[in-house]
Amino acid sequence: MLRFHNKHASFEKRNKLIADRLPHRNSWVLDVGSNTGFTTKYLGELGHFAIGVEKMQEEFNAARKIQGDTSAFMRVGVSPAFFENSPQWSAILLLSVLHRIYAFDGEEVMRSVLSECGRKTDTLFIEGSTRHARYKDQGQPAPDFTEHDVEAAAAWHEALFASVLGEDWTVEAKDVLEHTRKEPHRILYHLCKKKA
Numbered sequence: 001m002l003r004f005h006n007k008h009a010s011f012e013k014r015n016k017l018i019a020d021r022l023p024h025r026n027s028w029v030l031d032v033g034s035n036t037g038f039t040t041k042y043l044g045e046l047g048h049f050a051i052g053v054e055k056m057q058e059e060f061n062a063a064r065k066i067q068g069d070t071s072a073f074m075r076v077g078v079s080p081a082f083f084e085n086s087p088q089w090s091a092i093l094l095l096s097v098l099h100r101i102y103a104f105d106g107e108e109v110m111r112s113v114l115s116e117c118g119r120k121t122d123t124l125f126i127e128g129s130t131r132h133a134r135y136k137d138q139g140q141p142a143p144d145f146t147e148h149d150v151e152a153a154a155a156w157h158e159a160l161f162a163s164v165l166g167e168d169w170t171v172e173a174k175d176v177l178e179h180t181r182k183e184p185h186r187i188l189y190h191l192c193k194k195k196a
């Protein structure tokens, strides 16, 4: 079972950055790929209403054990269909998960999931990987940026956001975070839909 919170050198710092930037108190947050539930639970403890969705049974079981009063979990593999009739969310978190959707389901599914998220919220938090293995370990081609090159990975991600989400969205903040020995840095994006 993957216990992602133990591997990530900036896990708590990242989650605090997100909490500080949620659009309002009592936010309704969807945490896609919630793993063992720590981020979802943390946001719930701050008074938000947080739902984690996780496709793996063991990780989901672990998450349910730490569920709080205002956090909850579903075991579901998120696809574009998941979002079709979903409610609107104050924020959607895609933390270290878009590249796993790319790895398991392909680039087109990843792009469609991102597009659907853009329809269902005005606030996105996305943690992107700079390590090729996270994209290609299931047989998909490597993404078109130089591995571990933060600037190149950032340019690739920002081109993805612009092409999928369109001109209505801006990158509000971009934080480079320490990650692991094998992948020194990750990028956390805070994206917002421009007000009409």
Ligand SMILES: C[S@@+](CC[C@H](N)C(=O)[O-])C[C@H]1O[C@@H](n2cnc3c(N)ncnc32)[C@H](O)[C@@H]1O
Pocket (backbone or CB within 6 Å): 002, 004, 005, 032, 033, 034, 035, 036, 039, 053, 054, 055, 056, 059, 076, 077, 078, 079, 094, 095, 096, 097, 100, 101, 127
């Ligand atoms: C690398 S972990 C990141 C965990 C967490 N989002 C974080 O950053 O702290 C990715 C998690 O996303 C889950 N996952 C991958 N694809 C998914 C999908 N399509 N729907 C739901 N969960 C998914 C994996 O099982 C794994 O637990």
